[in-house]
Amino acid sequence: MAIQVDSYPEEIGEIFDTVAALAPAIREALPGRRVQNDETNPSGETQLAADAYADELFLEELGSLDSVVEYASEERTKVVPTDGKRETGLSVAIDPLDGSSNLKSNNTMGTIVAVYDAPLPAEGADLVAAAYVLFGPITTMMTADADGVTEYLVDDGQRELLEEDVRLPDDPSVYGFGGRVPDWTSDFATYAELVEADESMKLRYGGAMIGDINQVLTYGGIFAYPALESAPVGKLRLQFEGNPIAFIIESAGGRSSDGSQSLLEVEPTDLHQRVPVHVGNDELVEQLETVLG
Ligand code: AHG
Ligand code: MN
Ligand code: MN
Secondary structure (H helix, E strand, O other): OOOOOOOOHHHHHHHHHHHHHHHHHHHHHOHHHOOEEEEEOOOOOEEEHHHHHHHHHHHHHHHOOOOEEEEEEOOOOOOEEOOOOOOOOEEEEEEEEEOHHHOOOOOOEEEEEEEEOOOOOOOHHHEEEEEEEEEOOOEEEEEEEOOEEEEEEEEOOEEEEEEOOOOOOOOOOEEEEOOOHHHEOHHHHHHHHHHHOOOOOEEOOOOOHHHHHHHHHHHOEEEEEOOEOOOOOOOOEHHHHHHHHHHHHHHOOOEEEOOOOOHHHOOOOOOOOEOOEEEEOHHHHHHHHHHHO
16 A cells, blocks of 8 residues: 655654653663563553553653653553643554563564554554664664654664665565464465575564564565464554554555455554554565455
8 A cells, every 4th residue: 555644744753752761771671670560561461660661751751742742551451641732633543552561582683653533543544654673782763754664773762764765675684473383374374384484584573572573674575463263353453553563564565464464554443443554565564464354
């Protein structure tokens, strides 16, 4: 789907700068917040102290921007109205720490940001920008807006340009599929066998979607957290994970699917609704839709 975006360059720049500026504080807070707190998030998952800490910081800093009128997060049941003005303001939906279960094993994780110009829960078609901050050996930020996909180094909370007009490589080489193999549907298992039989493809799955997505954007390929026999709508949340990642991948020339349509066309029904996620090179996702069809 060609991404058509109204541009809100100032508002989006302000939101991206604020997210980048918080990266050092969040990364520094991780060592002391690897413990579970006694909360579960609205998706019924155990919450880490780090999840809650990052969420509080984002609400405080993004919520105080004139450009933000609503804040929602994976860690909060309801949308939080903030003090921005609707006529210029935007709605921000955040996964404060994607892959926080990787904190215990010291593997990649980071923050996903979706920026909608509509009240939440909103359609992917209402996205005007999306980004993720990746805590790897270095801290980077991948952004998508009217100018396409751009990668930055985040140094001391400042975005430093690394690459403009990031595009998925034409020759894909990595795949990462979530869920337990015995729990895959027979159609998805058939598709996985086709990918595994391709000698140019190798398995890369790290347990944090944005780490796996960064591999797909770097090397080309496909990431999926599919519908499972035990979870027919999969695991990942549309507002905070599926939509923003689909926006980034489609903006980089790739394709997204819930199994039959672009994730950006999935009807929003609930703030925390889950959706099967498949994103990557166009031909790989098209082949998936044919097999699942
Ligand atoms: P979160 O930590 O925000 O709940 O996200 C974790 C998600 C996603 O990042 C990752 O792809 C997936 O959960 C991993 O799930 P499994 O542990 O089932 O592999
Ligand atoms: Mn997540
Ligand atoms: Mn999370």
